[in-house]
Amino acid sequence: xxxxxxxxxxxxxxxxxxxxxxxxxxxxxxxxxxxxxxxxxxxxxxxxxxxxxxxxxxxxxxxxxxxxxxxxxxxxxxxxxxxxxxxxxxxxxxxxxxxxxxxxxxxxxxxxxxxxxxxxxxxxxxxxxxxxxxxxxxxxxxxxxxxxxxxxxxxxxxxxxxxxxxxxxxxxxxxxxxxxxxxxxxxxxxxxxxxxxxxxxxxxxxxxxxxxxxxxxxxxxxxxxxxxxxxxxxxxxxxxxxxxxxxxxxxxxxxxxxxxxxxxxxxxxxxxxxxxxxxxxxxxxxxxxxxxxxxxxxxxxxxxxxxxxxxxxxxxxxxxxxxxxxxxxxxxxxxxxxxxxxxxxxxxxxxxxxxxxxxxxxxxxxxxxxxxxxxxxxxxxxxxxxx
Ligand SMILES: [Mg+2]
Numbered sequence: 319x320x321x322x323x324x325x326x327x328x329x330x331x332x333x334x335x336x337x338x339x340x341x342x343x344x345x346x347x348x349x350x351x352x353x354x355x356x357x358x359x360x361x362x363x364x365x366x367x368x369x370x371x372x373x374x375x376x377x378x379x380x381x382x383x384x385x386x387x388x389x390x391x392x393x394x395x396x397x398x399x400x401x402x403x404x405x406x407x408x409x410x411x412x413x414x415x416x417x418x419x420x421x422x423x424x425x426x427x428x429x430x431x432x433x434x435x436x437x438x439x440x441x442x443x444x445x446x447x448x449x450x451x452x453x454x455x456x457x458x459x460x461x462x463x464x465x466x467x468x469x470x471x472x473x474x475x476x477x478x479x480x481x482x483x484x485x486x487x488x489x490x491x492x493x494x495x496x497x498x499x500x501x502x503x504x505x506x507x508x509x510x511x512x513x514x515x516x517x518x519x520x521x522x523x524x525x526x527x528x529x530x531x532x533x534x535x536x537x538x539x540x541x542x543x544x545x546x547x548x549x550x551x552x553x554x555x556x557x558x559x560x561x562x563x564x565x566x567x568x569x570x571x572x573x574x575x576x577x578x579x580x581x582x583x584x585x586x587x588x589x590x591x592x593x594x595x596x597x598x599x600x601x602x603x604x605x606x607x608x609x610x611x612x613x614x615x616x617x618x619x620x621x622x623x624x625x626x627x628x629x630x631x632x633x634x635x636x637x638x639x640x641x642x643x644x645x646x647x648x649x650x651x652x653x654x655x656x657x658x659x660x661x662x663x664x665x666x667x668x669x670x671x672x673x674x675x676x677x678x679x680x681x682x683x684x685x686x687x688x689x690x691x692x693x694x695x696x697x698x699x700x701x702x703x704x705x
Contacts (some may be wrong), residue, residue, distance in 0.1 A: 320428075320463050320485055321428050321550060321552075322427040322431050322461060322463070323424055323463070323464060323468045324425045324427055324441075324442050324459055324460065324461045324468060325424055325460055325462075325471065325472040326422065326423045326424075326425065326445070326472065327422050327457065327458050328404060328422070328456070329455070329456045329458055329478060330361050330362070330477070331361060331400075331401075331421035332350040332392060332397060333362070335396060336348065336390050338453070343363075343390070347362075347365040347369065347388065348363040348366060348388050348389075349361075349362050349363075349371060349377065349381075349390070350389075350391075350392050351377050351389065353391075354377065355378055358375070358376055359371060359372065359373050359377055360373055362375075362387075366380070366384050369383045369384035369387075370383040370384075371383055371384050371387065377389070400455070401420040401421065403453055404423075404449060404455070404457075407445065407448050408425060412425060412426070412427070412429075412430060413599065415553070416553045416554045424465055424468065424469075424553045426553040427441055427442075442461055442480060442482075443480060445457075446459060446480060456477065456478040458472045458475045458476045458479045458480070459472055459475065459479075460472040460474070460481040460483065461481070462483040462491075462547075463483070463485065463486070463547060464544075464550055465549065467483065467488040467491070467492060467547050470492065470495065470499050470500065471483055473499065489523065489547040492519040492520065492545060493518060493520025493523070494518055494519075495520075496519070497511055497516060499519065502537065502544065507534060507541070510534075514529075520545070522541065523545035527539060527542060561662070562658055562660035563590050563593045563601075563658065563660075564590065564605075564607075565586045565589045565590050565656065565658075566654055566656030566657075567582055567586060567654065567655055568609075568653060569652070569653060569654070569655075572651030572652060573651065574650075574652070576641070576644055579644065579655060580637065582655050583640050584633060586655065586657040587632055587637075587657050588633070590657050590659050591629035591633070592629075594627060594632075599662050600663045601625060601627070601659040601662055602623075602624070602625055602626070602660075602661040602662075602663050603619055604620055604632055604635040604639070605639075605659075606619075606636055606640055606655070606656065606658075607655070607657075608655055609652070609655075610647070610651065611650065611651035611652070611653055613653070616643060618642070621661060624663065625662075632657075636657050640655075
């Protein structure tokens with residue numbers, strides 16, 4: 319199975335965020351970066367680029383080229399918030415997302431496509447729209463057969479572009495592009511290639527391996543493989559920092575008896591499962607917490623092998639734990655009930671994509687996703703999975 323990989327790249331990210339927050343900057347030449355002699359441009363708006371400004375340029379040089387540019391100091395905390403929201407949108411669709419910087423991500427669409435759960439270009443279009451609707455930011459995307467090609471393609475599609483390279487045609491797409499489009503070819507490498515008459519990525523793909531190795535070592539050979547669209551590195555899902563997910567309810571009056579408590583437990587289990595699904599991760603441990611009417615606290619937990627992500631499985635474990643406690647404490651009122659998920663198993667999503675486990679995961683996930691969508695539309699009382 320050929321990989322189908324999308325590379326998402328938010329367009330002039332820092333400038334775009336500044337414009338969402340301050341619409342007066344729209345259509346103006348903007349430089350985000352530190353002013354002063356030693357300052358550097360982090361992002362230049364397209365208007366400023368027309369004057370020859372670009373990122374990594376010194377601020378004083380940029381201002382010589384475009385003296386009317388508006389300089390805005392970077393606000394990293396704000397960019398991080400937007401970045402997290404951007405990645406959350408992608409992760410809602412599939413956990414197979416690799417964060418490649420604040421404004422970039424790779425997404426593996428192969429498994430979704432193989433299971434008929436979304437044609438890559440439709441998924442990408444839907445996500446571009448979602449990013450625009452939610453964050454007011456445009457993102458350029460390319461779907462290709464490998465990570466390096468997708469990255470080159472998204473730069474090619476900029477700004478606000480969407481490009482699909484048909485299956486099996488990565489190498490021919492790359493062949494006519496100038497070598498400066500290769501992210502791993504720096505100015506020194508470029509100069510050496512130009513000296514021997516190599517100007518396009520296609521020519522780089524045909525360059526003599528011995529010479530490349532002698533001149534640039536392993537990096538030279540890797541770049542050649544990328545130029546030939548033969549670098550099939552997998553999308554690496556990066557675990558995030560959250561250590562647990564939990565929800566609890568304190569009741570207006572103490573609850574007694576299974577019926578009411580089990581109904582509350584179902585709500586709490588659904589809520590933690592929804593958040594788990596948004597994170598795209600799997601967990602091993604489900605716990606419950608009970609505060610009795612006399613303020614005594616009981617916690618119970620159960621850990622399973624492997625990992626789980628399904629609402630049904632999580633609810634069943636929580637229910638088992640609660641029922642056991644209620645059997646022992648028949649006449650005790652409950653003041654507060656909580657459900658927690660912990661012990662993340664982040665290897666769950668790094669399974670080889672062709673593996674049966676990964677495919678089963680997606681089959682289950684499609685049911686879960688459908689349920690979640692219905693809940694989102696009609697409220698969580700409208701549908702219950704049959705047990
Ligand atoms: Mg970008």
